[in-house]
Amino acid sequence: MPGLGHLPRLARDPLALLRALHAEGPVLRLDIGTMPVVYVTSADAVHEVMVKKARSFNKGRLFKRVGKIFGEGMANADGEKHRKNRRLIQPIFYKERLEGYARTMSGKAKSLADSWSDGQTIDAHQVMSTYAIETLAATLFSADLGGPAVQSVREDLPVILRNMLRRALAPPSLDNLPIWRSFNRSADRMRVVIDEVITATRASHPEERTDLLSLLLSARDDDGEGLTDAEVHDELTTMLFAGTETIASTLAWTLYHLSQRPDVEKEILREIDKVIGGDRPVTFDDVRQLPSIKRVLDEVIRLHGVVTLMRRTTERVTIGGHEIPAETEVLLSLYALHRHPELYPDPDRFDPDRWLPESADARPRHHVVPFGAGNRKCIGDSFAWMEATITLATILPRWCLRSVQGSTPPQEATASMAHPTAVPMVISRRQNA
Ligand code: HEM
Numbered sequence: 001m002p003g004l005g006h007l008p009r010l011a012r013d014p015l016a017l018l019r020a021l022h023a024e025g026p027v028l029r030l031d032i033g034t035m036p037v038v039y040v041t042s043a044d045a046v047h048e049v050m051v052k053k054a055r056s057f058n059k060g061r062l063f064k065r066v067g068k069i070f071g072e073g074m075a076n077a078d079g080e081k082h083r084k085n086r087r088l089i090q091p092i093f094y095k096e097r098l099e100g101y102a103r104t105m106s107g108k109a110k111s112l113a114d115s116w117s118d119g120q121t122i123d124a125h126q127v128m129s130t131y132a133i134e135t136l137a138a139t140l141f142s143a144d145l146g147g148p149a150v151q152s153v154r155e156d157l158p159v160i161l162r163n164m165l166r167r168a169l170a171p172p173s174l175d176n177l178p179i180w181r182s183f184n185r186s187a188d189r190m191r192v193v194i195d196e197v198i199t200a201t202r203a204s205h206p207e208e209r210t211d212l213l214s215l216l217l218s219a220r221d222d223d224g225e226g227l228t229d230a231e232v233h234d235e236l237t238t239m240l241f242a243g244t245e246t247i248a249s250t251l252a253w254t255l256y257h258l259s260q261r262p263d264v265e266k267e268i269l270r271e272i273d274k275v276i277g278g279d280r281p282v283t284f285d286d287v288r289q290l291p292s293i294k295r296v297l298d299e300v301i302r303l304h305g306v307v308t309l310m311r312r313t314t315e316r317v318t319i320g321g322h323e324i325p326a327e328t329e330v331l332l333s334l335y336a337l338h339r340h341p342e343l344y345p346d347p348d349r350f351d352p353d354r355w356l357p358e359s360a361d362a363r364p365r366h367h368v369v370p371f372g373a374g375n376r377k378c379i380g381d382s383f384a385w386m387e388a389t390i391t392l393a394t395i396l397p398r399w400c401l402r403s404v405q406g407s408t409p410p411q412e413a414t415a416s417m418a419h420p421t422a423v424p425m426v427i428s429r430r431q432n433a
Helices: 007-012 014-024 043-052 061-070 079-093 095-115 124-140 147-169 178-202 212-218 229-242 245-260 262-275 291-303 381-395
Strands: 027-032 035-040 121-123 309-313 317-319 322-324 329-332 399-403 411-413 418-420 424-429
Touching: 007 014, 007 027, 014 027, 014 411, 035 043, 043 317, 043 329, 061 147, 061 229, 061 309, 079 095, 079 212, 079 229, 095 124, 095 381, 121 124, 124 147, 124 212, 124 229, 124 245, 124 381, 147 178, 147 229, 178 212, 178 229, 212 229, 245 262, 245 291, 245 381, 245 399, 245 418, 245 424, 262 291, 262 381, 291 381
Parallel strands: 035 329
Antiparallel strands: 027 035, 121 424, 309 329, 317 322, 399 424, 411 418
16 A cells, blocks of 8 residues: 555554465565565575574664663674673573573472362463463572562563554654553563662672572673673563563463363373373473473464564675665564475464474474574573473373363464464363372
8 A cells, every 4th residue: 555555454464464475475575654674485585584694684673673662682682792692691591500490480380280270260371471471580580689570570561562562663752652651651660670679689699699680690701791780681671571472372372272182182191190290390301301292382383483573684685586785674474484385284283293203304494493593593492492391291280271262262463472362261170180
């Protein structure tokens, strides 16, 4: 449409449009209002952008705007700042650290399972959103110092996440309009409590603690340089944005799909019984012995993954055989890529068997990129998989969850995932739980 381009169709049903365009070719032009955007659709062209020619791209306009609102965390930063912070932060997600976070996650999952009662109806998406926020907050902040921060994150983060994409797309001149009042209030409150918890943790020997914030404060590179408090603030905020809705959506979809496939659920329960076999907490070492949960998570994330990633060319570059000028905004959709019928036959069907070794090993690696690839690949991928696995292995043997509505819950594109709008489920206690 003149002046609006593809914006009306994109606003009406972004998931449908992004998928439909995949049939049109590997590199396309979309007009979002008056802004031309290059939409890269094929697995090969996406690989060029994320890995082979990553040096010719930065994160682009949308992320710059998010960076202006919430600070330059790793996901928004470019160039040397991105490299430096990523190198400093990476060890926080190494195996020896994950073992400690696993204990916190296991405790949180047990508390969630203990809070339910027989016959109760829940909205699995709502429940998992609160749970994901509380679990990440519990690994981020030390129990004795983090109380007010956890409280604020629980209340304010959902308000921010719900509106972040709209806010990033809106012109900055409108930031103080009354419609943004609750958003601004939540953003201000979270900023203040995060600063307070950083100051308190900095003053209380962070080098002796193992929560994520203390590790960020003690991180040093080879020259002994660390992060400033302002940088720690931005990285913490980034993790809260990147690591809550993604996990909540994955868990809610998993519970929904399992309720539709009792045969798959039964296989998982048998495996959990064999590996854990009782009421003990699920540990870090248990996680890799539960491959049938991993197959289900792989399939859930294929079907409901990250909807849009953005980049901008920093120089003229050839993608999929097309010359793209410098300063061009580029759009990728992992959601659409992973539902491409040429890569995945019958792409809308939930089928965890796609991830049995004989099928998965035959698939080219760059066809499967739920966590991105290259120098910007998700830093929290193992953390996310561990949290999702521990949660499912704790809940499923105790509770049977069944979807109340017959059809698949409607899904909605947000700043990150294709998440379900609501997943009403009835829960009943398993007889041998
Ligand atoms: C199912 C869960 C998750 C999914 C599907 C997911 C997906 C992704 C994807 C696709 C990217 C790449 C973005 C890009 O290329 O522009 C990314 C980046 C990132 N993710 Fe995740 N993520 C998940 C969970 C987490 C968790 C739990 C954390 C932290 C605790 C996290 C922290 C980050 C950060 C900091 C980045 C930016 C990395 C960089 O730019 O170097 N994510 N994530």
